[in-house]
Amino acid sequence: MENKTTIYDIAKRLNITAATVSRALNNNPRISKNTRKLVLETAKEMNYEPNRLAVALKNGKSNMVGVVVPYIDRKFFSTVIGGIESELYPEGYNIIIAQTHDEEKREIEIIRNLLKSQVAGIIISVARFTKETKHFQEAIKSDVPVVFFDRRINVNKSSSVMIDDYQGSYEATKHLIEQGRKRIGHLTVDLSLEIYTNRYNGYKDAIIDSGIEFDENLVVQLRSDIEEGKRAAEKLMSLNNPPDAILSTSDYGALGAINWLRSKGYSIPEDVAVVGFSNEPFTQFMELPISSIDQKPLDMGRTAAKLFLKKAIKGNAKAKDENIVLQPELLVRASSQAHQTLTN
Amino acid sequence: MENKTTIYDIAKRLNITAATVSRALNNNPRISKNTRKLVLETAKEMNYEPNRLAVALKNGKSNMVGVVVPYIDRKFFSTVIGGIESELYPEGYNIIIAQTHDEEKREIEIIRNLLKSQVAGIIISVARFTKETKHFQEAIKSDVPVVFFDRRINVNKSSSVMIDDYQGSYEATKHLIEQGRKRIGHLTVDLSLEIYTNRYNGYKDAIIDSGIEFDENLVVQLRSDIEEGKRAAEKLMSLNNPPDAILSTSDYGALGAINWLRSKGYSIPEDVAVVGFSNEPFTQFMELPISSIDQKPLDMGRTAAKLFLKKAIKGNAKAKDENIVLQPELLVRASSQAHQTLTN
């Protein structure tokens, strides 16, 4: 293999020193026009490419940003990552990604590894049950900015981007009420997680604010999958006083519920109106498109990246924190609105 | 910010030299049990973490592998990436990802950047219209192994993982013929791309092998989206002798076709049986689940990672090439099989 050309090679060729070459390459003002031109030319000629590792070692900081997510192949996360990448790439940053598989242990290990690699920052959606914070504190102590998105954990000197889950849920519930619904069920997931309690509260408040009696029996906790959605629907519809609408905190839950309901002869939205959450792609492709709440993943990614850039530019991970809240968007489709022109 | 501890700090504390510390940390045999133990202990005490940049600079190679895809938020690619990450993470590699947005120019730039970052390897699905190969040759010349997946380009000394598109297409067509179909349409995309010509050929050969007359009029070229799928279906059904089945090279095309067909009163699969390609998640969630061909993205990712590892271990990017072909899986669902028990 041929050896990469270094600034020394260029220097030798021109009978100058590496220092001068470096200056020429870095737009340092203390250099003559002539030598700069000469250096740039021969650099191109010799196919010179700077070694970023060396630069990073010198500066104590690389151009890598660690992006950590539970699973990269979930649409929401991959879209966020896409947003981050689009924003960071033009600024000269590369992104390193890693998956926690929703395990705290793995998350901690990953963060440590990223720090070993001297990343310039960390952008993360924490694992489902992460309680520990010291891996983040280590990062911040080492002056590596930490930005949370979607799922955050309470850490000093960190920034975050979330969507307003409360608001999204509130609006969706209001929408159902406006459709004339009086008994609205709620499928939730894990109420120990901030995003789900926010959604729960938005749902609850919208009901109470509308003067409707709140009924705890209409709230069902499940894991986020189709099977559980079916079971939850079954449970709700077997109540003495079953719901006429369902707000599910997950699109998969909504899908399961709809499948079960239709298989039992209920018609949607006439008998039961349904709204999901996340705007998974399938929701709009269904023959009966499912109303859902879009979480603005692209925006979220871009915003997270910008928050990182702000801190990076200030060169201070401990700079003023920002906690940005994006507004979700309610997408009303056929599953919750009777007389709707076809979506998609 | 507090300074990271280096091997020098440890050395100073123990009144030995950094070299000894390094040896202790790296399981070098030329060291006494005692000092090793001592070093390891104080390393832990002082929260020592090796600086990977320094290590990488020293070795001339980092622990980063570049993964380059057209768009990261496509399910297929994000799943492949997930597979790559799962395979590489335990081996101590981190992955850097970048999106080409299917632009050759961007792809070239990205590869150059990755090389500047001294990646240990590159795993890539090339941009749609990439013809240039010199960026890959540069990589290989610098002893950075290149592994292609799904979409490759002809480059010496590189490995690849593909699925057998021909076979997938052939099987799907055979399946339709076994269902009694005699006139099978084909929606394709860009026949200048290997994967699409392979699919086209598989389709064509299956027809010819079955003794059915091949009719070029039944082949429609489109972009991979729903709208075009609709238009293609319209075009096909307006033929004097319209098809009784459609094999689409993209699930979105299939979806568009199905939507149009049903809106015009055709019943599926009775009037027209439809099979898609890619096994996009929505295909199984539809009320009428769409038959499709799974491309085994997880396998593909894992395999690509393994191919890289082989070359990396040999320490020779120019080691024996391998071109692996994975078998796709035909998933027969309601859209192409009349009497089917419900999927999902």
Place this chain on the structure above:
DNA sequence: TTGTAGGCGTTATCAC
């Protein structure tokens, strides 16, 4: 078994 010294490719601080 341990220490010394040099180098990986850059940049920054001095001098001149």
Place this chain on the structure above:
DNA sequence: GTGATAACGCCTACAA
């Protein structure tokens, strides 16, 4: 404006 020199953190002949 340019040249020496040291330093970033680590590794590894070579010596001792």
